[in-house]
Amino acid sequence: MLEVKNLSKTYNGKKVVDDVSLTIRKGQITSFIGPNGAGKSTLLSMISRLITRDQGEVWLEGREIGSCDSKELARTLAILKQANHIELRLTIRELVSFGRFPYSQGRLNREDERHVDEAIAYMGLTDMQHKYLDELSGGQKQRAYIAMVLAQDTEYILLDEPLNNLDMKHSVQIMQTLRRMVQELGKTIVLVIHDINFASCYSDRIVALKDGRIVQEGSVEQIIDTDVLRGIYDLEIGIQEIAGQRICTFYA
Amino acid sequence: MKLRTLIILFTVLAITSLFVGVKDLRPWEMFSWTAEQQQVFWISRVPRLISIIIAGACMSIAGLIMQQLSRNKFVSPTTAGTIEWTRLGILVSMMLFAAAAPLVKMGIAFVFALGGTFLFMQVLNRIKFKDTIFIPLVGLMLGNVVSSIATYFAYRYDLVQNISSWLQGNFSLVLQGRYELLYISVPLAIIAYIYANRFTLAGMGEDFATNLGLNYKRVVTIGLIIVSLISASVVLTVGSIPYLGLIIPNIVSIYRGDHLKKSLMHTALLGASFVLLCDVLGRILIYPYEIPIGVMVGVIGSGIFLYLLLRRDAYAAAS
Numbered sequence: 247m248l249e250v251k252n253l254s255k256t257y258n259g260k261k262v263v264d265d266v267s268l269t270i271r272k273g274q275i276t277s278f279i280g281p282n283g284a285g286k287s288t289l290l291s292m293i294s295r296l297i298t299r300d301q302g303e304v305w306l307e308g309r310e311i312g313s314c315d316s317k318e319l320a321r322t323l324a325i326l327k328q329a330n331h332i333e334l335r336l337t338i339r340e341l342v343s344f345g346r347f348p349y350s351q352g353r354l355n356r357e358d359e360r361h362v363d364e365a366i367a368y369m370g371l372t373d374m375q376h377k378y379l380d381e382l383s384g385g386q387k388q389r390a391y392i393a394m395v396l397a398q399d400t401e402y403i404l405l406d407e408p409l410n411n412l413d414m415k416h417s418v419q420i421m422q423t424l425r426r427m428v429q430e431l432g433k434t435i436v437l438v439i440h441d442i443n444f445a446s447c448y449s450d451r452i453v454a455l456k457d458g459r460i461v462q463e464g465s466v467e468q469i470i471d472t473d474v475l476r477g478i479y480d481l482e483i484g485i486q487e488i489a490g491q492r493i494c495t496f497y498a
Numbered sequence: 499m500k501l502r503t504l505i506i507l508f509t510v511l512a513i514t515s516l517f518v519g520v521k522d523l524r525p526w527e528m529f530s531w532t533a534e535q536q537q538v539f540w541i542s543r544v545p546r547l548i549s550i551i552i553a554g555a556c557m558s559i560a561g562l563i564m565q566q567l568s569r570n571k572f573v574s575p576t577t578a579g580t581i582e583w584t585r586l587g588i589l590v591s592m593m594l595f596a597a598a599a600p601l602v603k604m605g606i607a608f609v610f611a612l613g614g615t616f617l618f619m620q621v622l623n624r625i626k627f628k629d630t631i632f633i634p635l636v637g638l639m640l641g642n643v644v645s646s647i648a649t650y651f652a653y654r655y656d657l658v659q660n661i662s663s664w665l666q667g668n669f670s671l672v673l674q675g676r677y678e679l680l681y682i683s684v685p686l687a688i689i690a691y692i693y694a695n696r697f698t699l700a701g702m703g704e705d706f707a708t709n710l711g712l713n714y715k716r717v718v719t720i721g722l723i724i725v726s727l728i729s730a731s732v733v734l735t736v737g738s739i740p741y742l743g744l745i746i747p748n749i750v751s752i753y754r755g756d757h758l759k760k761s762l763m764h765t766a767l768l769g770a771s772f773v774l775l776c777d778v779l780g781r782i783l784i785y786p787y788e789i790p791i792g793v794m795v796g797v798i799g800s801g802i803f804l805y806l807l808l809r810r811d812a813y814a815a816a817s
Binding site: 291294295315317318321333335337352 | 566569571694695698699703705706708709710712713755756757759760
């Protein structure tokens with residue numbers, strides 16, 4: 247279980263994350279939604295020790311992450327940030343192999359190789375595994391990064407805007423894969439996501455943030471609601487039920 | 499390029515280097531050499547070869563490490579001010595202790611190199627405008643400022659001649675007993691190989707590295723220490739060799755990618771071969787005189803650098 251208690255972060259006198267407490271349930275997809283500047287990414291970065299927190303605690307499987315060894319933590323929790331412009335010329339396989347770093351420190355044994363093979367196959371990259379990252383399209387790149395996270399073999403996977411810069415087809419592919427990872431591999435996934443329709447269709451739980459605070463959290467039915475969304479986005483959002491899924495209409 | 503091709507090229511150049519020079523030494527007469535010929539061979543030619551190999555290989559490795567840690571293809575000891583700081587360090591050591599032992603000089607040069615390189619990395623962290631070309635320009639400017647300070651003090655203390663001898667690398671001054679400090683670079687290159695995976699991981703950025711449990715700051719510090727020690731030992735013994743740390747890693751990156759574990763051997767061999775070639779040419783072109791290695795590498799290297807820059811633009815336009 248991942249538990250966040252009273253987390254706060256201040257930048258230049260402005261509280262970006264303000265006393266946030268929440269519990270992430272195992273084996274589910276939890277999405278953080280909210281307008282720009284709501285503190286979603288900052289919250290995710292604090293949970294995954296990428297940035298320091300001013301206040302609060304993060305408990306992972308009964309241990310405070312501040313007291314965990316960073317390498318050990320890397321075997322339980324993985325984070326992928328949105329700005330992934332790696333400028334190094336690495337092949338997909340080399341990148342994915344780095345996912346095994348917390349286990350092997352770079353010297354891969356047979357089990358590591360197996361994990362790498364599986365992760366590459368799972369993301370459908372086997373045929374192009376020796377291609378360099380700078381030869382790939384945006385969607386392929388994103389799949390390569392997720393393959394690396396898969397090879398890292400952590401129970402918790404945190405993704406900061408995984409659909410950024412992806413077209414519709416690739417976005418759907420990524421979200422379907424995340425869904426499969428939860429169902430087949432029992433992963434716990436936390437997303438920061440901007441497209442509320444993707445959040446609606448693929449999440450188990452949604453956490454809505456605004457001005458650094460949690461406005462509301464709950465199931466899709468509870469959050470994808472005209473009144474609740476108005477409170478988050480200051481926007482009149484109609485909800486249509488289509489094929490059992492709640493679709494937000496806010497384009498006109 | 500295959501590793502085997504590179505090894506053959508390197509070996510041929512290394513052997514050629516041993517038998518090129520004012521004193522005629524013919525390999526097939528090796529066993530009938532006079533005592534004088536043997537002396538020239540062991541006191542001058544062999545040390546020269548060894549110093550070229552170590553300096554060429556290690557400066558290239560230093561450049562490679564810097565490019566990965568700064569995440570910029572155009573950062574190297576030459577373009578980050580490391581060399582200029584080293585020179586200032588040597589000057590300071592000469593001003594403070596006129597007859598300092600080489601090891602003391604190197605220690606002070608190392609401290610200056612490390613401090614200067616850290617300063618550059620700090621500046622790099624603060625810059626918002628992270629253009630690939632802009633960053634090395636900042637380094638060059640920083641280096642020039644340090645260089646003028648060094649020149650000023652050199653004039654005041656009558657050390658201009660000494661400073662200029664470090665301005666341009668020169669292997670003709672390498673003799674037995676005067677270059678051994680260079681050996682310090684060998685274990686450093688080995689440590690670099692052991693840390694190869696970590697450097698590449700650090701090159702993917704702090705967030706990425708932290709996610710995989712890497713102590714990012716420590717790895718960067720170790721990398722900069724290696725770079726500074728190599729620079730200090732090379733500049734002190736043979737002088738600075740411009741562009742080397744810039745062009746060699748970039749060429750290797752094109753055909754081997756950026757995984758340090760994969761590219762380190764190639765970088766070392768290609769760096770050593772390139773300096774060997776430049777040195778042999780420098781000895782042949784105006785025979786019986788010699789063109790200093792700094793000039794040779796500078797001329798050929800700047801041409802290659804220009805090509806790499808233009809290639810980058812063409813590449814950017816195509817993609």
